[in-house]
Amino acid sequence: MAETVDVPGDSGTGSPRPLFAGLSDISISQDIPVEGEITIPMRSQIREFDSSTLNESVQNTIVRDLKAVGKKFMHVLYPRKSNTLLRDWDLWGPLILCVTLALMLQRGSVDSEKDGGPQFAEVFVIVWFGAITITLNSKLLGGNISFFQSLCVLGYCILPLTVAMLVCRLVLFAEPGPINFTVRLFVVIIMFVWSIVASTAFLADSQPPNRKALAVYPVFLFYFVISWMILTFTPQ
Amino acid sequence: MATVDDLQFEEFGDATTSLVATPDATTIRIEDPDETPKHPPAPPRSSRREEDDELLGNDDSDKTELLAGQKKSSPFWTFEYYQTFFDVDTYQVFDRIKGSLLPIPGKNFVRLYIRSNPDLYGPFWICATLVFAIAISGNLSNFLIHLGEKTYHYVPEFRKVSIAATIIYSYAWLVPLALWGFLMWRNSKVMNIVSYSFLEIVCVYGYSLFIYIPTAILWIIPQKAVRWILVTVALGISGSVLAMTFWPAVREDNRRIALATIVTIVLLHMLLSVGCLAYFFDAPEMDHLPAATVVTPNQTVAAAKSS
Numbered sequence: 001m002a003e004t005v006d007v008p009g010d011s012g013t014g015s016p017r018p019l020f021a022g023l024s025d026i027s028i029s030q031d032i033p034v035e036g037e038i039t040i041p042m043r044s045q046i047r048e049f050d051s052s053t054l055n056e057s058v059q060n061t062i063v064r065d066l067k068a069v070g071k072k073f074m075h076v077l078y079p080r081k082s083n084t085l086l087r088d089w090d091l092w093g094p095l096i097l098c099v100t101l102a103l104m105l106q107r108g109s110v111d112s113e114k115d116g117g118p119q120f121a122e123v124f125v126i127v128w129f130g131a132i133t134i135t136l137n138s139k140l141l142g143g144n145i146s147f148f149q150s151l152c153v154l155g156y157c158i159l160p161l162t163v164a165m166l167v168c169r170l171v172l173f174a175e176p177g178p179i180n181f182t183v184r185l186f187v188v189i190i191m192f193v194w195s196i197v198a199s200t201a202f203l204a205d206s207q208p209p210n211r212k213a214l215a216v217y218p219v220f221l222f223y224f225v226i227s228w229m230i231l232t233f234t235p236q
Numbered sequence: 237m238a239t240v241d242d243l244q245f246e247e248f249g250d251a252t253t254s255l256v257a258t259p260d261a262t263t264i265r266i267e268d269p270d271e272t273p274k275h276p277p278a279p280p281r282s283s284r285r286e287e288d289d290e291l292l293g294n295d296d297s298d299k300t301e302l303l304a305g306q307k308k309s310s311p312f313w314t315f316e317y318y319q320t321f322f323d324v325d326t327y328q329v330f331d332r333i334k335g336s337l338l339p340i341p342g343k344n345f346v347r348l349y350i351r352s353n354p355d356l357y358g359p360f361w362i363c364a365t366l367v368f369a370i371a372i373s374g375n376l377s378n379f380l381i382h383l384g385e386k387t388y389h390y391v392p393e394f395r396k397v398s399i400a401a402t403i404i405y406s407y408a409w410l411v412p413l414a415l416w417g418f419l420m421w422r423n424s425k426v427m428n429i430v431s432y433s434f435l436e437i438v439c440v441y442g443y444s445l446f447i448y449i450p451t452a453i454l455w456i457i458p459q460k461a462v463r464w465i466l467v468t469v470a471l472g473i474s475g476s477v478l479a480m481t482f483w484p485a486v487r488e489d490n491r492r493i494a495l496a497t498i499v500t501i502v503l504l505h506m507l508l509s510v511g512c513l514a515y516f517f518d519a520p521e522m523d524h525l526p527a528a529t530v531v532t533p534n535q536t537v538a539a540a541k542s543s
């Protein structure tokens with residue numbers, strides 16, 4: 001609203017002039033639309049805001065989650081530059097893989113004569129605390145990946161090593177000997193390289209360029225230790 | 237009252253020109269924040285830096301403490317505080333590792349490589365690698381030693397990983413703590429020119445353990461002579477890095493105390509390496525012993541029967 005202001009000392013003119021007098025002369029051309037509506041686009045894809053997932057059947061929920069997990073497995077097996085693992089992270093896949101690996105790696109009975117391989121809890125602790133340590137390390141080095149995204153990627157990239165464990169278990173049913181060992185060694189090495197390539201494809205971009213090697217080395221150590229545990233597994 | 241001309245900005249020009257115009261006026265001169273009023277404004281920046289470097293070289297404690305305090309300004313409960321300990325690039329870590337492998341007499345590891353930027357990345361991951369290297373190599377060497385025996389059932393001794401981790405990490409953190417406490421105590425009695433912060437000592441110890449990683453891998457070779465040569469070489473290199481680092485810190489002190497400190501440092505280092513060798517790696521001659529013990533009881537029994 002234009003206010004009239006008394007301009008003291010204004011000689012000559014007796015009437016007060018409005019402050020923004022010149023603005024009323026500005027015309028708006030009619031073909032620029034200045035009216036409209038503000039609408040919020042429908043966001044039905046986001047589950048948190050859509051309360052109807054509470055009412056769906058359990059089977060739907062489980063199938064949807066399994067599909068998400070399966071899709072991420074495919075992304076790990078064929079690592080491409082895609083953001084699916086990072087954007088929609090979940091920890092179901094890592095949990096399933098870790099439990100499977102720990103179940104297969106644990107030594108048979110507690111009362112073996114010497115201490116043998118790791119127990120279930122030891123494998124579990126190594127995987128999860130190793131992943132947490134690597135995540136903290138990459139965040140401390142200045143990476144811009146979130147905590148759970150990094151855990152998700154590291155957990156999912158254990159998939160090739162779990163496959164290697166399954167193969168080793170099957171191979172161990174055969175006659176033990178050097179050929180047996182060579183086959184297992186070969187399989188574990190290939191899967192180890194696959195895991196590293198898959199996780200580096202996702203994680204390396206989040207680091208500043210002069211620290212990439214510093215962030216990737218702990219990942220290498222982590223998967224090396226898991227591969228070693230798989231390779232040296234001997235059934236009781 | 238206010239004409240249009242009055243609304244134009246007036247150019248005040250430089251302080252010097254206005255001082256020339258009105259010598260009595262007070263002017264405020266805003267200088268660059270890192271130029272102190274004590275320094276004359278004339279000398280160029282490069283000579284000031286050299287001056288600072290000389291000061292850093294001669295008077296380590298004051299300047300480094302000051303700089304260290306300036307860097308870590310976040311409170312200790314924030315994440316950014318810990319990020320300052322990981323502020324290293326790849327080439328810096330490689331340089332520090334190289335410095336720990338090639339001790340040059342007269343060059344101080346801390347002054348040359350760390351330079352008031354101690355990091356925790358190197359010590360932590362070198363210790364982690366060393367833990368797994370020792371455990372895996374120990375396992376592998378035992379497997380190779382007992383390879384031909386029928387009675388030997390290979391077990392991946394997982395318990396040794398936890399034991400190795402406890403030993404290595406407590407060595408890498410408790411010994412620097414003790415050494416730092418000792419140096420602080422001596423500093424209160426004898427004024428030393430060179431003093432190290434706790435993190436710098438942890439850093440030196442962490443990087444000096446790097447030589448043991450290839451040593452542990454080479455310990456797989458089941459020859460006693462090879463293993464002892466490796467121990468000597470590794471101890472020589474890392475011991476000399478430690479000795480050359482800490483000698484300037486104790487040199488001002490009583491001669492005997494200084495020598496005793498250095499000897500203790502090297503002795504603890506030797507204890508670590510020999511202890512790891514003895515515990516994790518079976519002696520190569522052990523596979524001959526069971527055959528001997530089987531033979532001799534029979535001989536003694538036969539001798540007792542015949543007598």
